[in-house]
Amino acid sequence: MQCVSSQQKGSKKVDDERWKYYSAKILCSHHGNHRNRSKGLRPNQKVCACNCPYTWYVSLNVRQQKYEVISCNLEHANHPVSEELIATYGEKKHLDPAALEYITDATRDGAIPLKVRKRVYDEFNVVLKPKT
Ligand SMILES: [Zn+2]
Numbered sequence: 386m387q388c389v390s391s392q393q394k395g396s397k398k399v400d401d402e403r404w405k406y407y408s409a410k411i412l413c414s415h416h417g418n419h420r421n422r423s424k425g426l427r428p429n430q431k432v433c434a435c436n437c438p439y440t441w442y443v444s445l446n447v448r449q450q451k452y453e454v455i456s457c458n459l460e461h462a463n464h465p466v467s468e469e470l471i472a473t474y475g476e477k478k479h480l481d482p483a484a485l486e487y488i489t490d491a492t493r494d495g496a497i498p499l500k501v502r503k504r505v506y507d508e509f510n511v512v513l514k515p516k517t
Pocket residue numbers: 413414415416437438439460461462464
């Protein structure tokens with residue numbers, strides 16, 4: 386099992402519609418260290434950052450019209466990796482396809498996020514978290 390999540394950050398937009406980014410860094414969802422800002426005793430159980438080094442760095446080769454892998458580290462560390470566990474990640478993957486289609490259409494048409502969340506809750510009984 387490999388990549389469990391991806392992020393694209395620090396990337397410049399490309400004019401050509403076929404290529405979304407010049408470069409992308411793809412990280413494990415356990416990448417990085419969590420800085421605990423809480424003063425409470427109970428640990429935050431939603432945080433999964435545990436300094437996993439798994440990364441891919443890809444860059445667009447405009448002349449060859451393809452992405453090149455610049456560097457990668459294919460080893461996960463500090464967390465278990467199994468298919469069953471990964472299936473529990475990411476609420477978006479578990480959404481009803483009809484709900485996902487509604488959210489995709491509504492966000493593309495510029496609907497108000499609060500109203501989209503309310504309608505998804507009313508119609509599909511799914512609680513969407515606000516973007517943080
Ligand atoms: Zn990992």
